[in-house]
Amino acid sequence: MTSDAVTSDAVASDAVASDAATGRARARSTAIRLRPRASVLLGVTSLIGMAAFCWPLVIQGHAGANQAHSADAPWLFVAVLPLLLAVILGEMAEGTLDAKAIALLGILAACGAALRIPSPGVAGFEPVFFLLIPSGRVFGRGFGFVLGAVTIAASALITGGIGPWLPFQMFGAAWMGFGAGCLPPLRGRAELAMLAGYAAVSAILYGTLLNLWFWPFGAGTTTSFSYSPGAGALANLHSFVFFDLTTSLGFDISRAVTNAVLVLLLGRPVMAALRRASRRAAFDAPVVYH
């Protein structure tokens, strides 16, 4: 019971002490720093990824040509998307990914993947996204992006969810984590409310985007809400909204609500734990020799 301040784990605690000296813990640290090249690459791949999701709404005219490729075009994206993910993850790992970030990534991705086991998606209970949002918030957008992709990949391995949809899910979750890392620096109740709102909105967006990918296959070509290659963007958007509403919006909304409720209930303790981990790992402390 010494009155002097520092702990038995003196290294970590000295770092803590220094944090205490500089004021409260930061809202956000940067576990994976995005260098300019990685940022540009992230932008480009995200654009292509977006195209992979949205092509049915964007591509116009030439009904015949579109029709001819309506079977193989989606598969092109299925093939390209994993490569894009590999490129961006590789670039982000290049030189900036240290042992501490890898350890955290591994633990959080494993926890996220484990969360998916008891949640087959019944009534929208999919806590796999819940961990992603506080993590992106605390460790920054680069970390959120990688964690989203890795969590989904790991959980697919466990649940046997590997298929052409996997890269799309990975991209979706990666954006969700990235977005969580971009939110404004509020603290306290406002932060929790913001995160809960973000959890709900992002869950609906995620569901809609994946529907959009699935739509050309899932709805066939004959129903009134099928993708029709020659019909024009507006007509297609109309049928897609109809498709979305009838097939899965109920599910998406209940998932959005569970996500938001989970964040409200567990967000504070989870973020406190993550912030403490981030403080002790001292991600933002530069290594300087002089």
Add this chain to the structure above:
Amino acid sequence: MIRFSDVSFTYDGADHPTLSHVDLSIDEGELCLVVGQTGSGKTTLLRAINGLVPHFTGGHLGGEVRVGGRSTRDFPPRELADLVGVVGQNPATSFVTDTVEDELAYTMENLGIAPDAMRRRVEDTLDLLGLHELRNRPLTALSGGQQQRVAIGAVLSASPRVLVLDEPTSALDPAAAEEVLASLTRLVHDVGMTVVLAEHRLERVIPFADRVVLVPGDGAPLVVGSTADIMATSPVAPPLVELARLAGWSPVPLSVRDARRLAGPLRQRLAGAPLPGTSAAVGGAVVGADATPVVRVARASVHYGPVVALDHASVELGAGEVVALMGRNGSGKSTLLAQLAGLRSPSEGRVTVAGKPPTDLPARKLITVVGLVPQDAGALLYGETVADECSTADRETGLDPGTTASMLDEVLPGMPQNRHPRDLSEGQRLALALAIVLAPGPSVVLLDEPTRGLDYPSKERLVMVLRKLAADGDCVLVATHDVELAAQVATRVVVLAEGEVVADGPARDVVCHSPVFAPQVAKVLAPEPWLTVDEVRVALGGRRRDQ
């Protein structure tokens, strides 16, 4: 082997350097002991050896650390892994795999060593550390000492030339600690390994050290010298050294054997001196022989399946007593505490606290009668800050707001209120748990192994707190392996073996003539029955240091 050239280190955001202009050279095959108070920078110094400082922690490092010719400036920790092995305080946190063999092989797998070489080295390591009988055991089934030896084995299998250990025995009981230290001395003497060791429990390690590095803290220059020289002036010192300073022995003896050979004249001087009544009577507590016992354990037995944890044990504890409960691991100490704390009722016999079986009391009432500080004090703590912890305790126990906080201020003034409980030092964590337990004002206070991981000042503080509790008429029961603590604070010692009470009597009678439970002072001065340095100081006409 290891060379620090003008090394300074400042943590990111800290005002003062933790290390400042350190010049230090440690030769091959040396066992170098690093001592200093909690927070003085011992760990920083150790971690600078394999580059964790600054590569892992961040911060500003000046000068250069070279190990085996490699500078930590150019080689990150992973490229020093084949040269420097690091073992921490809690082996369980470093384990990656499930069984002993796998854990030993894991490091080598990461270093990309060929399978047949790996196989051979696993065998070598098993033999070197005497682990061959445990090779297929799950790591979780090992004792603390065995776990720590496996952790050492896991870094040894990479065949490093330097071993860095940060308080490897402070969380272990004495027997386990000896196991680990015996393994270390074997590595130094038979293999020629260079070992750098930080440790709180100096009485355990100083006989083995070649040299001592004293880290005074606050960036003051290190003091390096032979063990005896440093011990003569060190602010942290084991009882043996304190006794030597008191008696003016030079050079300072480092083992009980050396001290005994010098102690003849002192024993003669003390032969006629009056003994204090009991060791704690000096501290102010008075035990009335006629006092009605607060705690009665009458022929209580506890069975865990086929295991008999407590076997017709009978003990009575009175108000104002500090009783040390001793015995080897698994002898029933924790079971007895659990009985008194009302966590379990006995299979046979009767346990009463203040006249009632504690299991009959509702929780709110129970905490005002008996309080238990568990072995891992952190188990009581789940708040986010110290202040938060105190206010939660007040709320949940129905006390006036601020009661726990003021109790904490009494136990240990100046606690950092905004610190996370897990970021506290062992001593601070114990103080917080103790404050939470004491706040409702229990008349019986139970502590399970409170001195694990505590440094000397923290232990002094604990002794003062316990003496004060006894002086206020509380009944204190401490289950401990720490013979020095028992000698300092206990009025009575109860020894358990195989669930039975094998000894129960005044501390001096029980511990003095036992080779296992005798404190260092008693071993040196036997057959004169002195227990602590303070008693000897008083007998020689000096003043007690803590008064």
